[in-house]
Amino acid sequence: MKHQKSNSHHEHAEHREHHHNHQKNNEPHDHSNHDHGGHDHHAHMVTDFRNKFFIILIFTIPIVLLSPMIQSFIGVDWQFTGDIYIVAALSTFVYFYGGWPFIKGAYDELKNKEPAMMTLIAMAISVAYFYSMAVVFGFNGEEIFWELATLVLIMLLGHWIEMRSINNASKALESLASLMPDTANRISENGETEEVQIDDIKAGDLLLVKPGEKMPLDGKIVKGKSQVDESMLTGESVPVTKSVDDEVIGGSINREGSLTIEVEKLMNESYLTQVIDMVKESQRTKSKTQDVTNKAAKWLFYIAVAAGIITFIVWISVGATVDASIMRLVTVLVIACPHALGLAAPLVISVSTSLAAKHGLLIRKRPQFEKARKIDAVIFDKTGTLTEGKFGVTDIQAFDNMDENTLLSYAATVENDSEHPIATGILNETKSKGLELLEMTDFNSITGVGIEGVIDDKQVKVVSPGYVRKQNINFDDKNFNKWSEQGKTVVFLLVDEELAGAIALADKIKESSKQTIEQLHKRNIKAIMLTGDNQKVANYVAEQIGIDEVYAEVMPDEKAGKVTEIQARGLVVAMTGDGINDAPALTKADVGIAVGAGTDIAMDSADIVLVDSNPKDILAIFSLSKRTYNKLVQNLIWATGYNVVALPLAAGVLAPWGILLSPAVGAILMSLSTIIVAINAQLLHRFEVE
Known part of the structure; x- marks a missing residue:
């Protein structure tokens, strides 16, 4: 059997050692700014984007309402002298304060010669801002400050959601970590308990965990028996029964009995810390789909610039004024930036991560x-994955006039002091059937054969098939042969040297x-x-x-x-x-x-x-992998599909037929694709494992 899974502490230690060396040598984790500062850094970015979003929202409302284009669109006239200067001032704030993260991001991307999402956003907002400012100072055209403001607003929202989802995943775990107790009751040599800080505990210390308390660290139970609630760590809702020699995980809750545990791992090696590190790791391995988004953004950037230049040249060559041609160029560049693309992947990934955890x-x-x-x-x-990884009773056969329950009680009573996996299997079966152990005297281990004791003045032995053969005891062996064929382990019960029954054990299938x-x-x-x-x-x-x-x-x-x-x-x-x-x-x-x-x-x-x-x-x-992928593809199609339609219209492909996409209609289409992408990602929440 694969029972040597890791019985020796040495093996455990070796594995841990390996784990740490692996980190020392390869340094795959950039600890410098992630593990300690990572969470604070994210948390800071979340509040930063959130605050920016709300402040820009307040500024966007007057910018949109004072825009002549929007006013004519909703059929009102709120214009007054100098209103354009107010809008320009508000927009300047929006561009430099709200747009800063994107301008900075674009600078980094261009420095690496890798234009992507940030470059696309920065280009669109910069074009909208500087073109509108030119209009304010006398250039012939229409200002599109409202386009700048809504773009910045939506992009801030997308980044806020993305940061928040990353943050929530680590927050859920950080909160787990913060739920770990700070102190523990250590049992000293003379048996007294004293309260000590977790940091002062060493491996091998004995701790007392009272009912209702959390396990301070990972360890092994050396005394006591209880129900332990591990739902926070394993998602298993049913409390698990644990007794001597069972492992407990730091952070799980002790329900009923008092337990004495021997500490095996300190905080930085504990299961919980490993899980937290793993989740941080998964946040660092950027998904391929996010690369897909960036690829899409990169192509959109090139296409937009090319389309813009071509648009300008074509309009000039068909005799349009420079002003009108520039207006078209600007519309193309601004419309090229899909608000929805910024939300397409982050929303799906955030939903899928939380679903996976659930x-x-x-x-x-x-x-x-x-x-x-x-x-x-x-x-x-097989062992431990498809099967339980521990012996359980699979079949019982009673001979003569003994019934199965008595047979089990006898066997369990004799096996009670043995540490053998077979003994544990028989005892567990007896417990699960609610049978009592009997009184026994004269316990004795027969080397290499089995064990014996006296119950009710009868000599009871639990022995191997070899012993039965050696004693030439005859019995109906068709069951025995069948069980052996299945690779089960069989023990026989003898009462006063008479064969009373056989018990078959095997690693139980889950x-x-x-x-x-x-x-x-x-x-x-x-x-x-x-x-x-x-x-x-x-x-x-x-x-x-x-x-x-x-x-x-x-x-x-x-x-x-x-x-x-x-x-x-x-x-x-x-x-x-x-x-x-x-x-x-x-x-x-x-x-x-x-x-x-x-x-x-x-x-x-x-x-x-x-x-x-x-x-x-x-x-x-x-199923979750499939659903996540489908949602991502759908979202990318919705997000870029808008551009495929809007770009040629903005460039004026249908102008000869009198169809020109006004920036206002462009904006409405754009908001629609953004809303669709957001709703579509949320639909992933209805995921059920089919």
Whole structure:
């Protein structure tokens, strides 16, 4: 069995060591301004954009109302002497105060010879501003200050939303971190408790956690039993029963009993800190779709400049005045900047990130998440992913006149003091059936064979099949043979050297595994199992849940090679695994999914982490990836589609037929495409995992 997953602290330590070295050497995280200042920096930008937005809103209202074009459009006349100078003054403030982030952004983009979104915005607002100022000082044309103001306003809104979504994701986690207790009750050598600061605690310290308190740090229970609420960390709503030797995660809530825990990890290595770092990481890996937006912006910039120049030349050559030709040129340049494009990706990504979190998914690398929509095959590691990873009783057979419950009680009583996984499996089964343990004396371990004790004056033994054979005890062995074929472990119960019953145990299959595989098949996705376990066990599990292909007895270092082999068949592959030994394979796969709120999450290698160890959450990845991608494409089409229609009209393609796009109508079209994009992104909230 793959039980050596990480029993030794040494292995844990090695993994952690590796994790830290990896960070020291490669420095993939730019800690300088992200980890500590990152959140404050974002928070500051959020308030900055928000304040700018509201201030510009106040200035935009009079600018729009005092615009002759807008007045004629709504059929009023509010003009008075000198009104244009008031509008010019207000607009100057809007341009320099509201437009500053975009002008600065454009400067950076042009310095890198990579014009994109910021350049496009800066060009449009600058053209609108300087052209209108020229009109104020006597140039023959119509001022379009209102166009400048609305552009700046909408773009500030887009950036505010984008910053806010990034910020909310990290805020949700920061708030988790802030919910961690500052102090803990440490148990000193003489058994007394004292309250100490979290920072003063060392690994190996014993802490007392009373009912209702939060676990101060990650650790292992050494005394006590309780229900622990981990919903904040794993999304699992049902409290989990934990007792001695179970791991607890810092930040989870102790419900009923008092627990003594031994600290295993300090704050900077804790599960929660790892999760927070991961989310920060995912915010830093800019998604491919955002590159798509920037690409679109870059092309729009080039097209706008070209279209503007051509427009100007054509109008002049057909005999229009310079003033009229410049008016056309300006309209083209201003209309080229799609307000909606600034909102298209940020809105969708913000909704998709929060939805993913709601479904228990942490997206570490967005490009891989976006690729998940194309998956053809999912490779599962067996132990701990499809199965529980611990022994459970699967079958019981009673001989003679003993009933199953008595059989279990006897076996559990004898096994009660044993640390063996088989003993734990039998005891768990007894507990779940609500059976009592009996009184026992003369406990004795028979080396290599089993254990024995005296119950109700009867000599009771729990022994291996080998012992039964050696004693030449005959019994009906058709069940035994069937169970062995399935790779189960069987123990026999002897009462006064008479055979009383047999109990079969195996690594229990998770309830949700079968449904997950069924759903994958519905989507024409292959399910493949890759395990280090023996062929018999693997085949049995595969048969139970409907796996398509089985690769068993694969050594950890061969797993990555197997993934490459499967990819070579032309399949896009997702790999799910839960241990350090799966890390290379997770990296190899097109999408690496780490399963489990374990602390040995294959942190550095997974693209997506399922916070709760439920294989069913994998389905959410595929459908959410597909839906997110579709929404993005729809939004980009809406955002740029507006330009495709408006640009030629603004350039005057239909002028010979008397159709010229006035900037006012342009503005209305533009607001419409912006509203559609915003609503469309929000529709993603109706996402259900089908």
